[in-house]
Amino acid sequence: MTIDKLKTIIADHSGEDEANITAETTFEELGVDSLTTVEVLMDIEDEFGVTLEAAQVGKTVGDLVRAIEEAQK
Amino acid sequence: MSFRIIGTGSAVPSKIVTNDDLSGMMETNDEWIRTRVGVEERRIATTESTADLAYEAAAKALEMSGVSADAIDLIIVATITSDRICPTTAGMVQARLGASCPAFDISSACSGFLFAMETAAGFFARGTAKRALIIGAERISKIIDWKDRSTAVIFGDGAGAAVLEAGNSYLCSEICTMGGDDVIKIPAFGGTSPFTEIEKEEPVIFMEGQETFKFAVGAFVNHITGMAEKAGIAIGDIDHIIPHQANERIIRMAARRLKLPDDKFVMNIDRFGNTAAASVPIALDERNRSGRIKPGDLVAMVAFGGGLSSAGCIMRW
Numbered sequence: 001m002t003i004d005k006l007k008t009i010i011a012d013h014s015g016e017d018e019a020n021i022t023a024e025t026t027f028e029e030l031g032v033d034s035l036t037t038v039e040v041l042m043d044i045e046d047e048f049g050v051t052l053e054a055a056q057v058g059k060t061v062g063d064l065v066r067a068i069e070e071a072q073k
Numbered sequence: 074m075s076f077r078i079i080g081t082g083s084a085v086p087s088k089i090v091t092n093d094d095l096s097g098m099m100e101t102n103d104e105w106i107r108t109r110v111g112v113e114e115r116r117i118a119t120t121e122s123t124a125d126l127a128y129e130a131a132a133k134a135l136e137m138s139g140v141s142a143d144a145i146d147l148i149i150v151a152t153i154t155s156d157r158i159c160p161t162t163a164g165m166v167q168a169r170l171g172a173s174c175p176a177f178d179i180s181s182a183c184s185g186f187l188f189a190m191e192t193a194a195g196f197f198a199r200g201t202a203k204r205a206l207i208i209g210a211e212r213i214s215k216i217i218d219w220k221d222r223s224t225a226v227i228f229g230d231g232a233g234a235a236v237l238e239a240g241n242s243y244l245c246s247e248i249c250t251m252g253g254d255d256v257i258k259i260p261a262f263g264g265t266s267p268f269t270e271i272e273k274e275e276p277v278i279f280m281e282g283q284e285t286f287k288f289a290v291g292a293f294v295n296h297i298t299g300m301a302e303k304a305g306i307a308i309g310d311i312d313h314i315i316p317h318q319a320n321e322r323i324i325r326m327a328a329r330r331l332k333l334p335d336d337k338f339v340m341n342i343d344r345f346g347n348t349a350a351a352s353v354p355i356a357l358d359e360r361n362r363s364g365r366i367k368p369g370d371l372v373a374m375v376a377f378g379g380g381l382s383s384a385g386c387i388m389r390w
Contacts, residue, residue, distance in 0.1 A: 035109060035322055038283045042290060042326070054283055 002048070003065050009043045010061065023062030044068060076197045076205070077240030078388070080140065081358040082133025084126045085116040085231040085345060092226070099222045106226045111321020115229030115346030117214045122156045124165035126232035127210035130354070131166055134206065138236035145236075146202035148176035149192055151185025151209045151350040153259065153379070154216060162210060172206075182257070183317050183378025184248070185209055185350035186233070187386060191248050197239055208234040209350035216259055218277035227320070228278070229346030233354025244371075245303045246386040247296050256284045257379040285378075289319055292377040293327040296385030300373065304387050308333065310371055311387070313360055317376035318342035318352040349378065366390050 003023060011018035014030040021030075032040070037054050044064075045051050050071035057064050091114045092103035106112055118126070127150055135142060148170075150163040155178055163176035181188040186209035196202035210232035217225050260274035293316060301308045314337050316324050321342050328335055339356040348355060353376050360366055370390040377383035 033109065034283055035286055035320075038286045039322070039326055042287060 002068055003061070005047055006044070006061065006065055006068065009040055009047065013039045013043070021061060023060065023065065025061045026059050027057065027061075028059070048072060074197055074200065074239055075194050075241055075243035076237040077242035078235050078390075079238045080134040080136070080138025080236035081234065081354065081361045082130045082135070082137060083231065083233040083351075083355040083358040084129035084133065085229075085355070086118040086121045086126070088117050088119050089114050090117045095226055099220065099225060101222045101226055109322070110227050111340075111342050112226060112229075112346045113343045116231055118212045118230040121212070121230070123152055123154050123210050123212040123232075124156055124162050124169070126212065126230065126351075127152075127162050127166050127208045127234070128169045130210065130232040130234040130358075131170060131206055131208055134234040134236045134358075135170070138238070140204055140236055140238070142170035142172040145170075145172050145204050145206050146174050147193060147196055147205040148172060148174060149189040149205065149207050150176075150178045151181065151189040151207075152178055152211055153180055153182050153185070153349060154212045156212070163208070166208065181250075181350075181382045181384075182380055183319060183347070183349045183352065184376040184380065184382040184384040186353045187246070187374060187376050187384035188248055188382070190235075190237075190243075190386060191246050191384065193237055194243055194246065197237070203239050205237045206234060207237060207354075208232060209352070209354045211349045211351045213347075213349050216277050218275065221277070223282060224278050224280055227347045229348050231345055231348040231351045231355050233351050233356075233358050235354055235357065242388045242390065244387045244389055245300050246384070247300055248384040249292070249296075249382065251381045253381065256281045256288065256381055259379065286320070286323060288381055288383075289323045289377045290326045290330070292383035293323065293375050294330045296375050296383060297327075297331055297373060300385050300387050306371060306387070311337065311373045312370040313337060313339060313366060313372045315339045315353055315356045315360065315372065315374045317347075317378065318345065318356060319347050319378065352376075
């Protein structure tokens, strides 16, 4: 599942417990700054083989899942 | 024939500028700077020129090597903040040391020291130098936009130097340029020509942080893996990795991707900030003087920055 792998990546970089991250969690709540966004995008590139721009990240974890799945099509 | 390093030295200005000092000058704070960049304080030149810092680092490196200035065959200074375009910083250092060898500057931003080392390697390969003095020196504070909190908090001034002597320690190296000015740009002084029709730009650092970060981590990891393969060694066999001190998070991200423990990476950005071309030789000197580099150790250096440029080398100490 895209969201499970993504939760692991986000937890890794934000320091938030993976169990507390859902599709509705916003990046603002996670305190994700611009460099953390880049770190997450670089791991997404490795994990999912898609290159996303910071502008495609969206507001929530669910937004980012959709962006990844859209890019994989 | 390549070379081995027989002496290192470094020098920084005496004035310490803390994050709290900066928070009084611009909208920033200690916590933000520590977590985003990893800098706690930096040295900022007051009376010290780039040539002063370069000379002091060079003198210390020569002292360690036991080589006198007149036995040096080549001086190369890597800098993007030479006090003057002419004469070069290398020329000023040569005069103050009392050396008489060829001396010139090269410019490749934060990768400059490793570009200088690679240039020197050519002289050793041809047998036209038996000893060379390589210096990275910056008074980067003069090209900082002190109103731009996204870049002003990152940088610091300083210099580092190494004395090279003919030998076979330089196992492999890579230098790389991906030319362009859209990610990092530092315009030169625009001049006063009454005929110019080129729009003047502020001669300060412009940097696109996210793109720089991605480039840096990618270059870091690719150079280390590529060079290890060329040298026929396992990445895990490298004893010391001396990276350009651009941002603590670049180093930590690269460490994770290389699956190497943090303690293999020399880090001093907390005390000196990003000193551009000076950062690799300052970090090298610190690790060397700590006594932690043993004969036979594998030492990797890697740098990345404006140009865009990047470079790396692996040496057998």
